[in-house]
Amino acid sequence: MARIETPKRIRGTQDIFGDEQRRFAHVLDAFDRVRRLYCFQRVEIPVFEATGVFARSMGETSDVVSKEMYTFEDKGGDLITLRPEFTAGICRAYITEGWQQYAPMKLVTSGPVFRYERPQKGRFRQFHQLDAEIIGAAEPAADVELLVLADQLLHELGIADGVTLQLNTLGDAETRDAWRAALVAHFEAHKDQLSEDSLTRLEKNPMRILDSKDPGDRVVADSAPDIDAYLTEEAAAFFKAVTDGLDAAGVNWTRNARLVRGLDYYRHTAFEFVTDRLGAQGTVLAGGRYDGLIGNLGGPETAGVGWAAGVERLAMLIEEPTAGSVEVVVIPMGDAANLKAQSILAELRRDGISADMAFRGNMKRRMQKADALGARYAIILGDDELARGEAAVKRLADGTQQSVPLDDLCDAMWAQITGDEFPDAVTTVDDEVVKGPFQP
Ligand code: ATP
Ligand code: MG
Secondary structure, eight states, rough: OOOOOOOOTTTTTTOOOOHHHHHHHHHHHHHHHHHHTTTTTEEEOOOOHHHHHHHHOTTSHHHHHIIOOOOETTTOOOOEESOOOOOOHHHHHHTTTTTTGGGGEEEOOOOEEEOOOBBHHHHBBBEEEEEEEEHHHHSHHHHHHHHHHHHHHHHHHHGGEEEEEEEEOOOHHHHHHHHHHHHHHHHHHHHGGHHHHHHHHHOOOOGGGGOOOOHHHHHHHHOOOOOGGGEEEEEEHHHHHHOOOHHHTTTEEEOTTTOSSSTTTOOOEEEEEETTTTOOOOEEEEEEOOHHHHTTSSSSSOOOOEEEHHHHHHHSSOOOOOOOOOOOOEEEEEHHOOOOOHHHHHHHHTTTTOEEEEEESSSHHHHHHHTTTTEEEEEEEEEHHHHTTTTEEEEEOOEEEEEEEEEGGHHHHHHHHHTTTOOOOEEEEEEEEEEOOOOO
């Protein structure tokens, strides 16, 4: 008989569980809380789009489009791509859904994105992004608002200290053309030192050489001319308004004149929040202004600015969140008690009290399970208790125990959990009567 091969997880994908999952959820919770404070609406968009949505917006020569997209023909013969990011899809939605009527729009989303890259620490093929965008606002105040939001998120996650905001401007079209010409002249003069990849970039998109990680390229890139000498008055004023806004809001930033983003669509503001705690995968959050993008996709000329953050990278940086604990564990001993436990559990949970059951092994094992779950109380149902129409409720922090009539159980638990005492209860420690209700 043929052996059935055990299935494998696809390289670069993840099964997220336990501590990792708690970290992940903590990042998403913080993001949702902060985005509400800033009045950003959440949108949900498709996981896949027509390939052109990404190719036309991100640029055919960008790493993502040229090497990293999961693209396939579907059964109808259409060319489909799994989203490698959110911005392009949100802009596509803005056009197809007629969202101009709501502009300016402050939007967030989050979820899985897909890139065919070499997997390593902090780099996956299916990973997750948080995404925030402001569409239809050309004012530098929009850039500032997004950056302040990002900064607050990092503070709420407790990681702001180890992360630096690096900021640059890529200027307007006129600035870029002049700067680009100066860069080409510089790179042409140092052609012999450039990597194979950068020679191709020189032909297609010379600015991207500044983003190269190749050590040889770095030397040439680091001595390349800054954009500053080429900034038009408008572009310089825009950048100043952004940095002034950040200063006013109390957000720390540093200028990185070498910072260009890997995608074609950026104008004016470009930024990355970077840490040295994740090795080569040190960028946790990145973005910029993309005023040309919606026009490029065939929509009306619309300003836009946004960022995306890697959930996994943020999750790796934060402190381990405490595991959620359960209030009550029900411990039935015996067949009659098993059935009664079902009804008590259902009632507790319907009342909004988190509860679980320990139904295996001897009493000691069951109590160990209650401890492992972090429960505050154990409700013990033995034959004797049941016969008396009572349950034994044990407070696990100090082992005090009392008998509670089954009919009052939910009310009594609720009172106890919310800080009140049990009514008319008798407290015992190791079967010895101490006095009235639980002592705090
Ligand atoms: P990198 O330089 O690390 O490849 P990038 O410039 O390609 O990043 P963006 O396209 O700006 O990244 O995506 C935004 C964020 O998504 C990054 O700052 C990073 O936190 C995260 N990210 C990007 N690619 C991956 C990946 N393959 N695995 C995990 N997280 C990623
Ligand atoms: Mg990348």
